[in-house]
Amino acid sequence: MAFTLRITFSGLCLFVPEPAGRNGTGRMHVLMPGMFGHEHGMERHVPVVSYDAGYLVQGGPSLGVPALASLAGLTLAPVPGQAASTALCGHIVDLKDVTRRPVDPDHLGTDSKKKLVSRITLGAGKITRVSPGVCWEWRPGEFRPIAHRVEWEIPGVEGDRLELVGQPLGGGGVPKRLGTLFPRDSRISLDVLHDTPQELPPVPMPMDHGTPPEPGDPPKHFSAYYGVFGGPVPVVLPRYWGALADAPPLANGCAEIPPEMGGRPYTCVMAGVSA
Template sequence: MAFTLRMTFSGLCLFVPEPTAAPGTGRMHVLLPGMGGHGHHGPDRHVPVLSYDAGYLVPGGPSLGVPALALLEGGVMTVAAGDAASLAICSQVVNLGEVTGRGVDPDHLGPDNRKKLTSRITLGAGAMTRVSPGACWEWRPGEFRPIANMAEWEIPNMPGDSVTFSLQALSGGGPARELGTLHARDGRVNVQVFHEPQQELPPSPAPVDHATMPKPGDPAAHFTAYYGLFGAPVPVVLPRYWGPVSEAPQMAGGCPAIPPDQGVSVFTCIIGRADL
């Protein structure tokens, strides 16, 4: 028996492919940057959590509509150990390497004692399948494009009928901490990884305050956290809000859209990608 695991990543999540011998495959690392040194405290504090419906905890359990949360702070979560993940990334995910001219520090793939990361997720199988293209942003001057704020990752043919998530210390060593064993329902397990401000997390994210929505030209200020992961000073470009995603041009290599009913902000916490 096998099932499909779908993981939805939302917020400040940097996708970093690590190629192996087979062309186009390897491991996909998702780096969740620490917010220290960026003035992000109080309402801007970001919390990394794994979320899933509590009904998955019981074999044959129904959908309860009650989210269970597991804190990922300070830990590494490996899903489907191996090196068979597709390294293709949807074009709606912005590539920071276009402005930095260098890759992220490869030390972030090992024990991290410098508090540059708050968590890391390593995916050894599966592929990115859909994104939420968010809004229309000005990336570099005069370059308007959609930039995703969410991405789905699917791993088909997970063995058995359950998956156990565990967390190793980001600093290395020590015993793993189990986050829960989830039992497939109708051949599927769906989970979410959030790296969002606390007020945007389940079970009751704050509604969008239209009075504080960005105006054209406003930067995605939280995006600065990514630039601390490159191991040296690099050029910093902040996406600037332009308008709804309908105003953005189509991207070659774009992926299908996640239905726009997930309730998370498309304005402050947008995902990215970079190479090693």
């Protein structure tokens, strides 16, 4: 028996590929940087995994009731291996073009140096769709969309269940069981969120897509990504320009998640660091 695992990421998430060879595969790490210096109030971010509670029962129906488990201080590898696609589509802005250096390699192992609050390591699958967001000015005169949600899909997961077990981010310690999930119609869907408490399930604040930032404003939390490079690096922040229709098409963009599936396009947007 096999099933498809779909994981939808939202919030402050940095995609970092770790190639295993020359065939474009390896592991994809999704780093969730700490909001150090902003631990209080609206700026605090919480990493969680969420799924429909019906997955907890074999043969269970869709309940429409989210179950949540904290990922704080944990790393999670739902499907181990080194067969994941290491490609980043154009909707994920590449910080390597800015920093000219990779992230601190300790963040991909057991020593996070207290710069991360969580990490997901994907050993199979690939990015399939994104929420393309709005139009940002990346560098002067360079206009582009930047995704605020990313969908990752792993087909052909063997077995009749998925054991979610978080390991301590710094190594050692005691693993934490996050749930045993059973497929429904040969599929399990998870949401991984690294967001402010006000935007987390089960009752996030009502979304208001009709109130964009002021022109020239950056996404509020984007600068946290630059803290995981192990030293001083140049910093470039996107600046809000306008609606998605104002952005030119991307030659290497991903398929798009339907806009009615939610997500806030203005606050936490995605980034990556190419290999």
